[in-house]
Each structure stands twice: as C-alpha cells, then as structure tokens.
Amino acid sequence: MNNVIETILQHRSVRRFEDKPLDREQIEMIVKSAQASSTSSFIQAYSIIGVSDKQKKQRLAELAGNQSYVAENGHFFVFCADLYRHKMIGDLENADLSDSLESTEKFMVALIDTALAAQNAAIAAESMGLGICYIGGIRNDLEAVKKVLKTPEYVVPLFGLAVGYPDQETDLKPRLPLEHVYMENEYEQDQNVLEQQLKEYNKTTSDYYLERTGGKRADTWTGQMAMMLGRKSRMYMKEFVEDQHLNKK
Incomplete structure (x- = not known):
C-alpha cells in the first residue's frame, strides 16, 4: 500500500x-x-x-x-x-x-x-x-x-x-461492505443477498456507535437512512x- x-x-x-x-x-x-x-x-x-x-x-x-x-x-x-x-x-x-x-x-x-x-x-x-x-x-x-x-x-x-x-x-466510520458496492459484470439480482449484506452492515454500524458513545447509541444504517430520507x-x-x-x- x-x-x-x-x-x-x-x-x-x-x-x-x-x-x-x-x-x-x-x-x-x-x-x-x-x-x-x-x-x-x-x-x-x-x-x-x-x-x-x-x-x-x-x-x-x-x-x-x-x-x-x-x-x-x-x-x-x-x-x-x-x-x-x-x-x-x-x-x-x-x-x-x-x-x-x-x-x-x-x-x-x-x-x-x-x-x-x-x-x-x-x-x-x-x-x-x-x-x-x-x-x-x-x-x-x-x-x-x-x-x-x-x-x-x-x-x-x-x-x-x-x-x-x-x-x-x-473515528474512522465503517463503510458499506465492498461486495455490496462492487459487483462484477451486472447488478446483483438476488434481493435476499442484498438484504443480508445490509443486515450485516447494520450490525457493524450499531457496534460502531455503541463503542463510540459508550453504549448510548446503537443506530443502524438502514434506520438512519429511513429517517433521513423520510424527511423532505x-x-x-x-x-x-x-x-x-x-x-x-
């Protein structure tokens, strides 16, 4: 590197x-x-x-x-x-x-x-x-x-x-997993795969916030995005x- x-x-x-x-x-x-x-x-x-x-x-x-x-x-x-x-x-x-x-x-x-x-x-x-x-x-x-x-x-x-x-x-904030962002030749067709990746990322972000705030926050990424995108x-x-x-x- x-x-x-x-x-x-x-x-x-x-x-x-x-x-x-x-x-x-x-x-x-x-x-x-x-x-x-x-x-x-x-x-x-x-x-x-x-x-x-x-x-x-x-x-x-x-x-x-x-x-x-x-x-x-x-x-x-x-x-x-x-x-x-x-x-x-x-x-x-x-x-x-x-x-x-x-x-x-x-x-x-x-x-x-x-x-x-x-x-x-x-x-x-x-x-x-x-x-x-x-x-x-x-x-x-x-x-x-x-x-x-x-x-x-x-x-x-x-x-x-x-x-x-x-x-x-x-702190270095964790990004989406590489396999969720990078796809070979075509977009991922299996929605179950995408949903599972999002659930795993939710666990990663929740753990990040728990550690960063001493247990005061446990936000998931999809929860954050739903709230933010739900506001005009x-x-x-x-x-x-x-x-x-x-x-x-």
Whole structure:
C-alpha cells in the first residue's frame, strides 16, 4: 500500500480546527490539485470560491445550520457547478449555446466535474496533514448564498469544503461492505443477498456507535437512512436550478 492509498483510506471528517489560517501556498496547491482532476471533454464546468472574509464565513455558517466549523477553520472553499463562462464563450464566438447549456446532460457534466475536482482537493489537503469536512448545508438557502458569494446565472454553489489543522481526534466510520458496492459484470439480482449484506452492515454500524458513545447509541444504517430520507429536504432545488438556466431541457 502506498502513501496515496493510505491517505484515502484514512479519510474522516474533521469538525474542529485550530485557529490557524492556511497560507497562500497551501491554498494554491489545493486548488491546483482540484484543477488536475478529470473533466468531461475538457469543459471544466466548475469554479471554486475561497472564503476568507470572517463576516462572509459567519453568514455561511448560519445558512448551513449554524455549523461553527464553517466559520472556524483554516480556509473555506465553496465548489460551484459553473457554466457561466461557457455562456460567455457563446457570446465571444457568436454562437447560440443555450440549448446545450440548459440541458440535463450539461448540468450533469457540471455536477460531475465539480465533484471530481473537490475530491482531488480533499485528498490533496489530507495528504498535507490537514483535515477536511464537506458542507452540504450551504444548499439550505442558495438564494442567500448567492447574495453572499455574488454568483451569476448558470452557477450553482453545490457544497463547501472546510479545511484546516485538526483540533480533534475522530473515528474512522465503517463503510458499506465492498461486495455490496462492487459487483462484477451486472447488478446483483438476488434481493435476499442484498438484504443480508445490509443486515450485516447494520450490525457493524450499531457496534460502531455503541463503542463510540459508550453504549448510548446503537443506530443502524438502514434506520438512519429511513429517517433521513423520510424527511423532505431542500425541495426548492429544482426551481432554483432552473432559475439559473440549468437542467431545463
């Protein structure tokens, strides 16, 4: 096992950071690593907004559900699906690109490009001894986030990435068993097999929580997911995305 794989397999979310900012070299290296990610047809359909202004970080923390680590970290990055520059390309090249830019396919390209770039950034940061935490909570109110970041049309802030020097030791949370996620040649056809794997994983997660909380919690994964997915969340998203002229066709 090499150092890169060790870094990946040791990933855990960090939610408490030292009061120490990242320096410019660290920030630029993380962004350059993000830019080195794969991108569909070289479209590079994302932008990264670094937030260092304390008032803006505090506002984003409030919008994300009062998560303190959005404001208190070494640096806060916001990853955005971005086809605005491609709209500008249409203007520069005297070409009507609206049908393509507003399609579901190009929206998916932007989402995938952004996620790939962010994961490169996360691994780069962790390889430097930093901790990270993805922040989906900024999608609680994207109209307000737009005002904070002043993003134009064709841009959707997807998630934040809090990065900094860890000020806590966190546990490695067990993932789904490999055989439940990786399948050879076709999707597993036997539902009984899938159900048994889920039951075994429930035992793993329950044991994890029991040990982590000293016997106070024994959550199963399927129980957690049923509760979470049973709640309506951010149901305004389709309208917001379409208002940005994305995912309309």
